[in-house]
Structure formats: structure tokens, C-alpha cells
Amino acid sequence: MPVWLVAALTVNLCVELVRRLGLGWDSHAYWLAWHGPMYDAAPNTVDAYLYSPAFAQAFWPLAQLPWPVACAITVAAPAGALAWLLRPLGAFWAIPLWLIGLAETLSGNIFWLLALCALWGLKHPWLWAVPALTKVTPALGPVWFAVRREWRQLGVSVGATALVVAVSYAISPELWSQWLTFLTDNAGGAGHGLGSAFSLPLVVRLPLALALVVAxxxxxxxxxxxxxxxxxxxxxxxxxxxxLAAIPRIQRDRLQRDQPAPLAARVRDRVQGAANRP
Structure with missing residues (x-):
């Protein structure tokens, strides 16, 4: 099966990445941010920290641990989350897809958190603060709420993000100044990751993403x-x-919501309804 072939190739690639960069090569940047100047490293360099001070502050407890311990946590968390997200597919599909996600797991990146936001963010709008204060442009939940005129959810998502920013800024205003300077100085310089040679520029992709959300x-x-x-x-x-690992859970939730109630439950409801009639 092609999916197993892709999984095998991914495993081989990840072994080489770990050999060259070490385990947790992305989460090491989050950890190292508290062990030196936070925004000195340029994008596309090893250990460059790109996210907002709010995420760094949330990561602070892990940064106080020895790196091997922090690394173990930041690798185990996406490994477990990805396994849970893919479980509805069954072992035949879930196992190779989990292996294909090893680049995320072994790097300690936070795309798994974005997957959880995609799954739960429409029910818990405050979760959109996570992508908004890390990778920024994937924070598309508020667009969804605006299109559907779900004003309360929109307000919660925007308000939660603003509240986190306000608290974070009150704690470390100088870090926010450094981050904004960092973003301005490196605008357009953070678009190259492994496999990005086959990707369109963000200025092209972002309108397409907005169109997909609206649809x-x-x-x-x-x-x-x-x-x-x-x-x-x-x-x-x-x-x-x-x-994309959020999709199996999203679809399973939809099927469970749309399927008719079990026969026993329907019979019970009818009996109770008949008993309540005068």
C-alpha cells in the first residue's frame, strides 16, 4: 500500500533528521529561549525562536527542567495526541499515518496543538488564542465564526486572545517589543521548512485558506x-x-451527531412519553 511506503520513507528521513539535529530540534528552540536572548537567532537557523512571548511564558515551566526531561515531554505529548486523533481510523490506517507524522513528533513542534484546536476550537472558541499567538495565520476560527454570524463565539475567541496578550505584555513588555521588531526585521524570511520547496508563497496560499474556511x-x-x-x-x-489528523475525530463526531438514536433509547423515550400523557 502507498501509505505504508510513505511511512517507511518518513521513518528513514526522521532517523537522518535526528542524527543531524538531535531529538526535539524544534522544542529545543522553545526551551533555549529562556537560556539566552529570546529573539537573536534569525529565521531558518537552528534554535531560532519565532513565536510570541506569550507562548514562551507558557513554556517557561518546561524551560526550568533539564533539557532531556523537557525533550521527553515535548516528544511524548504529540506522540500520544496523534495516536488518539488517528484512532478512529483503525490500526491499518492509523499506524502508517502515525509514522508519517514522526517529523512532528520527534521535532517537538506544536502542530499537534493546532490539530486539537481544529477539533475543539468551534466548541471552545478561546482555544484560537493558541494558533494566534504562535503561528498566527492558521488562527482561522474567528473567520469561521464571522461567516456563520456566531458573534458570541467570535467575541470569546478574540477576547481570549486579547486577554492573554494583555497579561503577557504586563509581565514582559520588553519581550513584546523585541518580538514585534523581530517580525518586522524578518518579514518574509520565515517561509522555508522541510518540504517547503514544493509550496506556494504565503501571499498566494492565504487567500485560498480563507476561501476554504468560508466554504x-x-x-x-x-x-x-x-x-x-x-x-x-x-x-x-x-x-x-x-x-489534518483532526479530521477523523471531526468526522466521527459528525456521524455520531447525525445518526439516529439507538433503538433501546427510542423505545424508552416513547414509553416515557406515553406514560406522561394525561
Missing amino acids: GALTGRRWLLPVAMVVATPVTSIACWVV
């Missing part, structure tokens, strides 16, 4: 949301495809 919101196709988030990822790589 999904208008038709109720929630699975288009993680697809749009992948398209909108600023730094494309093979790891960003992990966001």
Missing part, C-alpha cells in the same frame, strides 16, 4: 477548517500536515 462555514463542512489551517501555515513543512 466550510457556509456548508457546515468542519473538516475544511484543518485543511485551511495547513494551507495558511506560514512555515510549510512535512510536519504541518499533522493538523
Whole structure:
């Protein structure tokens, strides 16, 4: 099967990446951010920290641990999350797809968090603060809410993000100044990841991502949301495809919601209804 072939090739690639870069090569940048100047390393260099100070502050407890311990946590978390997300597919598909996601797992990146946001973010709108304060452009939940005129959810998503920014800024205003300077100085310089040679520029992909979100919101196709988030990822790589792992759970939730109630439950409801009639 092609999926098993891709899985085998991915495993081989990841072995080489670990050999060259070490385990947790992305999460090491998050850990190292608290062990030196946070925004000195340029994009596309080893250990460059690109996210907002808010994410760094959330990561601070892990940064106080020895690197091997922090590395183990940041590798185990995406490994477990990805296995859980893919479980509805059954072992034949879940195992090779989990192996294909090894670039995310072994790097310690946060695309698995974005997958969870895609799965739960429409029910818990405050979760959109996570992509907004890390990879920024995949934070498409508020667009979904605006298209569907779900104003309360839109307000919660925007308000939660603003609240996190306000608290974070109150704690470390100088880090926010450094981050904004970093973004300005390196605008357009953070778009190259493993596999990005086959990707279109973000200026082309972002309108497509917005179109996908609008289409999904208008038709109720929630699975288009993680697809749009992948398209909108600023730094494309093979790891960003992990966001699509939200789709099996999204589709399973839809099927469970749409399927008729079990026979026993329907009989019970009818009996109770008959008993309540005068």
C-alpha cells in the first residue's frame, strides 16, 4: 500500500533528521529561549525562536527542567495526541499515518496543538488564542465564526486572545517589543521548512485558506477548517500536515451527531412519553 511506503520513507528521513539535529530540534528552540536572548537567532537557523512571548511564558515551566526531561515531554505529548486523533481510523490506517507524522513528533513542534484546536476550537472558541499567538495565520476560527454570524463565539475567541496578550505584555513588555521588531526585521524570511520547496508563497496560499474556511462555514463542512489551517501555515513543512489528523475525530463526531438514536433509547423515550400523557 502507498501509505505504508510513505511511512517507511518518513521513518528513514526522521532517523537522518535526528542524527543531524538531535531529538526535539524544534522544542529545543522553545526551551533555549529562556537560556539566552529570546529573539537573536534569525529565521531558518537552528534554535531560532519565532513565536510570541506569550507562548514562551507558557513554556517557561518546561524551560526550568533539564533539557532531556523537557525533550521527553515535548516528544511524548504529540506522540500520544496523534495516536488518539488517528484512532478512529483503525490500526491499518492509523499506524502508517502515525509514522508519517514522526517529523512532528520527534521535532517537538506544536502542530499537534493546532490539530486539537481544529477539533475543539468551534466548541471552545478561546482555544484560537493558541494558533494566534504562535503561528498566527492558521488562527482561522474567528473567520469561521464571522461567516456563520456566531458573534458570541467570535467575541470569546478574540477576547481570549486579547486577554492573554494583555497579561503577557504586563509581565514582559520588553519581550513584546523585541518580538514585534523581530517580525518586522524578518518579514518574509520565515517561509522555508522541510518540504517547503514544493509550496506556494504565503501571499498566494492565504487567500485560498480563507476561501476554504468560508466554504466550510457556509456548508457546515468542519473538516475544511484543518485543511485551511495547513494551507495558511506560514512555515510549510512535512510536519504541518499533522493538523489534518483532526479530521477523523471531526468526522466521527459528525456521524455520531447525525445518526439516529439507538433503538433501546427510542423505545424508552416513547414509553416515557406515553406514560406522561394525561
